[in-house]
Amino acid sequence: MTAAPVRYSPAVETVQPDEKETQAGLNETFDTILETTAHDYGHAVRSVHAKAHGILEGTMRVHEGLAPELAQGLFAKPGEHKVFLRLSTNAGDILPDAISLPRGLALKVLDVEGERLPGAEGTTQDFVMVNGPVFQTKTADQFLGNLKMLAKTTDRLEGTKTVMSSVLRGVSKALETVGIESPKLQSLGGAPNVDPLGQTYYSVTPFRYGDYIAKFSIVPVSADLTELEDKEIDATDRPNAIRETVQAEMRARRGVWELRVQLCRDLERQPVEDPTVEWNEEEAPFQTVATITVDPQDSWDERRVRAVDEEMRFSVWTGLAAHQPLGNINRARRSAYQHSAEFRARFNRCPIHEPA
Numbered sequence: 425m426t427a428a429p430v431r432y433s434p435a436v437e438t439v440q441p442d443e444k445e446t447q448a449g450l451n452e453t454f455d456t457i458l459e460t461t462a463h464d465y466g467h468a469v470r471s472v473h474a475k476a477h478g479i480l481e482g483t484m485r486v487h488e489g490l491a492p493e494l495a496q497g498l499f500a501k502p503g504e505h506k507v508f509l510r511l512s513t514n515a516g517d518i519l520p521d522a523i524s525l526p527r528g529l530a531l532k533v534l535d536v537e538g539e540r541l542p543g544a545e546g547t548t549q550d551f552v553m554v555n556g557p558v559f560q561t562k563t564a565d566q567f568l569g570n571l572k573m574l575a576k577t578t579d580r581l582e583g584t585k586t587v588m589s590s591v592l593r594g595v596s597k598a599l600e601t602v603g604i605e606s607p608k609l610q611s612l613g614g615a616p617n618v619d620p621l622g623q624t625y626y627s628v629t630p631f632r633y634g635d636y637i638a639k640f641s642i643v644p645v646s647a648d649l650t651e652l653e654d655k656e657i658d659a660t661d662r663p664n665a666i667r668e669t670v671q672a673e674m675r676a677r678r679g680v681w682e683l684r685v686q687l688c689r690d691l692e693r694q695p696v697e698d699p700t701v702e703w704n705e706e707e708a709p710f711q712t713v714a715t716i717t718v719d720p721q722d723s724w725d726e727r728r729v730r731a732v733d734e735e736m737r738f739s740v741w742t743g744l745a746a747h748q749p750l751g752n753i754n755r756a757r758r759s760a761y762q763h764s765a766e767f768r769a770r771f772n773r774c775p776i777h778e779p780a
C-alpha cells in the first residue's frame with residue numbers, strides 16, 4: 425500500500441541565500457548564447473531547446489471522477505481544453521539532427537481557470553518536460569557551471585559535437601578524448617537518436633499540486649505512438665531528419681498521450697529541492713488525470729510554427745498558483761525563461777503572444 429500524499433506548505437521549500445546572484449549569472453551566460461546564435465542566424469532563437477521538430481495542436485480532456493487528491497488545480501474540473509505541443513532537442517543552437525540530443529516536450533493548456541502565479545500572463549497552464557526522469561544538476565548554481573562551459577562551445581563545437589555523436593551512438597567514451605566528463609556531456613549528444621513521438625516525458629522537477637506536491641509525466645498510449653517507442657531515426661546527411669520523420673508520421677497517425685501525476689508521499693525519499701533524485705515509482709506511483717489527443721495533421725504547418733515556435737513562449741511559471749514550480753532549479757527558471765523570451769521578442773521585433 426502506498427503512503428498518503430504529503431500536504432503542500434511553503435515550508436517544503438528551502439531558499440538559499442545566493443539564489444539571486446545565480447539567477448543573474450544564468451541570464452548573463454544565456455546572453456552569450458543568445459547573442460551568438462542571433463548573430464549567426466540573423467534571427468533570435470531560444471537559448472535552450474532552440475530547435476523545434478514539430479508543433480502540434482490538439483485537446484486535453486481532464487478525467488471525470490478523479491480521487492480528491494488528484495482533482496486539484498487545473499485538474500479539479502473535468503472537461504476539455506485546447507492544447508499546443510512543441511517538440512524540441514535541448515541545444516541552444518540549431519544543430520544537424522545527426523547530433524543526438526535529449527528530447528523536450530512543451531505543452532500549453534488553454535483556458536485554465538484559477539488564481540495565477542505572480543506575473544503569469546494570459547490564461548494558460550504550461551508544462552515543460554524532457555524524455556528522462558532526472559535533471560543533470562541538483563542546484564541552479566551547478567547548472568550555471570555547466571552552462572558556462574556550453575556557452576563557450578556555442579558556435580564553435582559543432583564539428584566536435586558531430587564527430588562525437590557519430591562516434592558515440594550511446595556511449596560516453598569519446599567524451600573523455602575531448603577532455604569533458606560524461607555527465608556534463610549527456611546534454612551534448614551521444615544518446616540513441618530516438619523518435620520523439622514514442623518517448624515518455626517527465627517534468628523532472630516538482631510542483632505544487634493544489635493541496636499536495638507532484639511531478640508530472642506525459643506518456644504515449646495510442647498504438648500509433650507506442651509502436652514508435654524503440655524507433656531510431658537515421659539522420660545521416662539529413663540535418664532535419666527528426667522534423668521530416670515526425671511530419672510524415674503525424675500526417676497519418678493519431679497521437680494519444682496520458683498526463684500523469686506522481687504525488688510526493690515522503691519528503692525524504694521524494695525530495696523537493698533535488699531533481700537529480702528520481703522519485704521511485706513503486707513508492708510514489710504515477711496516476712493518470714488527463715488524456716491529450718492530437719488528430720493527424722501537418723506537424724510543420726507554417727502558420728502554426730509561426731504562432732507557436734516564434735510568437736509563444738513556454739514556461740513553468742506561466743500558469744496557476746495551484747501549480748507553483750517548487751525547488752531551487754524551478755525558482756531559477758523563472759527569470760531565465762522570461763529573459764530568453766524577451767531577447768527573442770526584442771531581436772526579432774515580434775512580441776510574445778499568449779493565446780487568447
Ligand code: HEM
Nearest residue numbers: 470472473510528530552553554627737738760761764765
Ligand atoms: C536552472 C535550470 C534551468 C534553466 C536555467 C533553464 C532555462 C531555459 C531557457 C532559458 C529556455 C528557453 C526559454 C525561451 O526562450 O522561451 C528553456 C527552455 C526549455 N527548458 Fe529549461 N531550464 C532549466 C531547467 C529545465 C528542466 C529541469 C527541464 C526539464 C523538464 C527543462 C526543459 C526545457 C524545455 C523542454 C524547454 C523548451 C521549451 C519550449 O519548447 O519552448 N529545463 N530552458
